[in-house]
Amino acid sequence: MKEYVIGIDIGGTFTKYGFVDREGNIFGEGSSPTDIYDKVEDYLENLVKELKGGEKSLEGEYKIVGVGIGAPNGNFYNGTIEDAPNLKWKGIIPFARMVQKYYDAPVRLTNDANAAALGEKVYGGGQGIDNFIMITLGTGLGSGIIVNGDLVYGHDGFAGEIGHTNAVENGRQCGCGNRGCLETYVSAPGIKRTVFELLAHDSRGSDLANYSYNEMDSEMIYNAAKKDDPIALEAFEITGRTLGRKLADSVAHTSPKAIFLFGGLAKSGDYILKPTKKYLEEYVMGPFKNKVEIKPSQLMDKNVAVLGSSSLIWKDMA
Amino acid sequence: MKEYVIGIDIGGTFTKYGFVDREGNIFGEGSSPTDIYDKVEDYLENLVKELKGGEKSLEGEYKIVGVGIGAPNGNFYNGTIEDAPNLKWKGIIPFARMVQKYYDAPVRLTNDANAAALGEKVYGGGQGIDNFIMITLGTGLGSGIIVNGDLVYGHDGFAGEIGHTNAVENGRQCGCGNRGCLETYVSAPGIKRTVFELLAHDSRGSDLANYSYNEMDSEMIYNAAKKDDPIALEAFEITGRTLGRKLADSVAHTSPKAIFLFGGLAKSGDYILKPTKKYLEEYVMGPFKNKVEIKPSQLMDKNVAVLGSSSLIWKDMA
Numbered sequence: 163m164k165e166y167v168i169g170i171d172i173g174g175t176f177t178k179y180g181f182v183d184r185e186g187n188i189f190g191e192g193s194s195p196t197d198i199y200d201k202v203e204d205y206l207e208n209l210v211k212e213l214k215g216g217e218k219s220l221e222g223e224y225k226i227v228g229v230g231i232g233a234p235n236g237n238f239y240n241g242t243i244e245d246a247p248n249l250k251w252k253g254i255i256p257f258a259r260m261v262q263k264y265y266d267a268p269v270r271l272t273n274d275a276n277a278a279a280l281g282e283k284v285y286g287g288g289q290g291i292d293n294f295i296m297i298t299l300g301t302g303l304g305s306g307i308i309v310n311g312d313l314v315y316g317h318d319g320f321a322g323e324i325g326h327t328n329a330v331e332n333g334r335q336c337g338c339g340n341r342g343c344l345e346t347y348v349s350a351p352g353i354k355r356t357v358f359e360l361l362a363h364d365s366r367g368s369d370l371a372n373y374s375y376n377e378m379d380s381e382m383i384y385n386a387a388k389k390d391d392p393i394a395l396e397a398f399e400i401t402g403r404t405l406g407r408k409l410a411d412s413v414a415h416t417s418p419k420a421i422f423l424f425g426g427l428a429k430s431g432d433y434i435l436k437p438t439k440k441y442l443e444e445y446v447m448g449p450f451k452n453k454v455e456i457k458p459s460q461l462m463d464k465n466v467a468v469l470g471s472s473s474l475i476w477k478d479m480a
Numbered sequence: 481m482k483e484y485v486i487g488i489d490i491g492g493t494f495t496k497y498g499f500v501d502r503e504g505n506i507f508g509e510g511s512s513p514t515d516i517y518d519k520v521e522d523y524l525e526n527l528v529k530e531l532k533g534g535e536k537s538l539e540g541e542y543k544i545v546g547v548g549i550g551a552p553n554g555n556f557y558n559g560t561i562e563d564a565p566n567l568k569w570k571g572i573i574p575f576a577r578m579v580q581k582y583y584d585a586p587v588r589l590t591n592d593a594n595a596a597a598l599g600e601k602v603y604g605g606g607q608g609i610d611n612f613i614m615i616t617l618g619t620g621l622g623s624g625i626i627v628n629g630d631l632v633y634g635h636d637g638f639a640g641e642i643g644h645t646n647a648v649e650n651g652r653q654c655g656c657g658n659r660g661c662l663e664t665y666v667s668a669p670g671i672k673r674t675v676f677e678l679l680a681h682d683s684r685g686s687d688l689a690n691y692s693y694n695e696m697d698s699e700m701i702y703n704a705a706k707k708d709d710p711i712a713l714e715a716f717e718i719t720g721r722t723l724g725r726k727l728a729d730s731v732a733h734t735s736p737k738a739i740f741l742f743g744g745l746a747k748s749g750d751y752i753l754k755p756t757k758k759y760l761e762e763y764v765m766g767p768f769k770n771k772v773e774i775k776p777s778q779l780m781d782k783n784v785a786v787l788g789s790s791s792l793i794w795k796d797m798a
Contacts, residue, residue, distance in 0.1 A: 235767065244767065245766070245767070291635075292635070293634050293635040293639075294635075307733065307734070309627050309628075309632050309634075309639075310627075310628070310630060310632075310633075312628060314627050314628075314733075314734055314735075315628075315735070316611050316627070316734050316735020316736065317609075317610070317611040317612075317735050317736055317737035317771075318735055318737075318767070318768075318771060319735075320735050320767045320768065321611075321733065321734050321735035322732075322733070322735075323732040323733075323735075323765055323767075323768075324732060324733065326732050326765035327728075327729040327732050327733075328725060328728065328729060328763050331725075338765050338766055339766055340763065340765060340766075343765075407646060407649075410645075410646065411645040411646060411729060412733065414640075414641040414642060414644050414645050415625065415632075415639065415640070415641075415642065415645075415730065415733045415734070416625070416632055416634050416639050416733070416734075417632075417633070417634020417635050417636055417637075417638050417639035417640075417641075418634065418635055419635035419636075445646050445658065447641055447644035447656050447658060447661075448563070448656055448657055448658075449553065449562065449563070449636070449638045449641075450636075450638065450641075453635075453636060
């Protein structure tokens with residue numbers, strides 16, 4: 163009988179899911195809205211309905227052997243989602259326990275970026291690497307840190323928040339309540355904020371001057387960079403510089419062999435990778451120089467968090 | 481037959497050693513100069529002579545069951561000391577292998593701050609804590625990071641260099657070659673540099689204005705603070721602020737339950753602890769607030785690095 167793990171990746175806008183076999187093939191992939199539900203119970207009821215529908219696409223005899231979930235502010239130890247800034251459901255939500263009611267199989271939950279790191283470890287570029295860092299660049303900057311072959315959860319289950327290290331004293335306002343967090347500079351909204359600062363300070367012409375703040379997205383900035391737009395190019399340089407300087411700190415902490423970048427901004431390729439590498443090398447301490455590889459995730463076009471969530475279950479069934 | 485591990489802590493000026501039993505009692509403690517030897521071979525020959533002398537103080541029948549060494553830029557994986565800025569011996573020194581010639585027992589080597597972290601874990605405040613950080617404040621700022629109960633060595637054996645994270649862009653010149661490293665602000669010389677900046681910028685009177693740069697040490701600054709000297713008090717505030725702000729980054733990486741401070745500056749008690757706590761709480765991300773304990777090492781008056789070095793051996797003989 164074929165065995166599947168349900169992998170679920172809860173994002174602020176959409177929830178993605180799939181049925182993952184032991185080899186990392188995803189079947190019955192789907193997507194369900196997250197932010198239209200004011201109550202988590204209603205959200206879950208709809209999600210389970212969609213999952214049961216998705217199951218119908220699975221062929222032959224099969225068994226669901228577990229459910230793995232990646233969620234913002236997900237706590238591995240308790241299976242809870244705790245005060246996630248970009249979800250509507252506040253407080254401490256015992257999400258894994260709620261899902262458990264629907265499935266007679268183990269349910270595990272972790273932070274979404276941790277799930278992505280696990281996906282990279284089991285199915286991507288992190289295979290065979292015992293020390294690496296995964297950076298996910300989207301609406302925010304998520305991170306998962308692998309040390310000695312395992313995810314770093316820390317004392318309370320919340321370790322791996324590189325996006326909320328301080329990049330600039332008294333810097334940009336962050337959704338977490340602090341100022342100057344790395345993700346306010348390095349993320350899709352982060353690079354847009356940098357473009358707007360440059361437009362305000364700079365008198366060079368730019369195609370990007372034609373868009374409102376609400377219209378602009380990071381893909382427009384990437385497209386402008388490809389046409390050698392000076393503001394777009396400088397925004398990428400500044401973004402990579404900020405990321406490289408802070409990743410030098412991360413390297414000093416856990417000395418990874420590699421750092422993988424995933425997500426929208428990472429798809430900009432060398433525009434983001436080159437300055438990140440350059441400034442990491444400039445800021446990192448001597449013994450670490452020219453050792454750390456910075457590269458795109460090998461699962462860039464797959465749903466790394468769905469894969470990673472599923473491996474929360476698969477790794478214990480070796 | 482009584483069993484001992486030789487614990488060795490190599491510092492820039494002095495090398496400390498002792499014969500440590502399984503319970504963490506140190507016998508035959510001694511100290512030997514480090515910096516008078518231009519050649520590491522001569523240094524080691526003298527050290528072994530002293531150790532053989534020290535053995536004579538051990539009573540009854542005994543056996544040396546291993547040698548544990550903490551050294552600046554010590555690499556656990558290879559047993560090497562690699563380009564340590566504060567030692568005279570340059571290049572990659574296969575120190576563990578050199579010691580092995582004198583002892584028919586396992587020899588292990590790690591970074592001195594890692595050894596201190598291990599000492600805290602096995603014999604001090606870190607007992608029973610699986611995630612904590614040890615900060616040693618001396619001539620530099622050393623750190624050892626414990627994750628999931630084990631030391632973080634990283635890909636190359638050099639992890640745990642929080643002293644060389646970037647505290648100030650284009651900041652003070654560091655011995656490592658970079659600028660703005662945390663240890664140039666938070667260490668015995670670091671707080672002295674801050675006092676000299678304050679004396680230059682400030683017109684309030686201070687006892688500290690009577691000392692040359694070469695005369696002043698951190699104990700004088702501590703003594704002045706106890707007399708409410710405004711420059712000394714502000715220097716401690718600034719030092720704790722810089723440390724607290726950067727430790728907030730460390731917490732975001734590995735989410736420790738506690739951070740232990742060891743060494744000369746840490747002996748200044750609340751003068752350093754209070755601002756460190758205050759600014760860590762200010763800068764740290766919401767989910768980590770009011771969770772992390774910052775406290776002095778419980779082995780403050782003992783040689784934590786000698787104990788820790790010995791536990792490199794003892795922990796494998798459980």
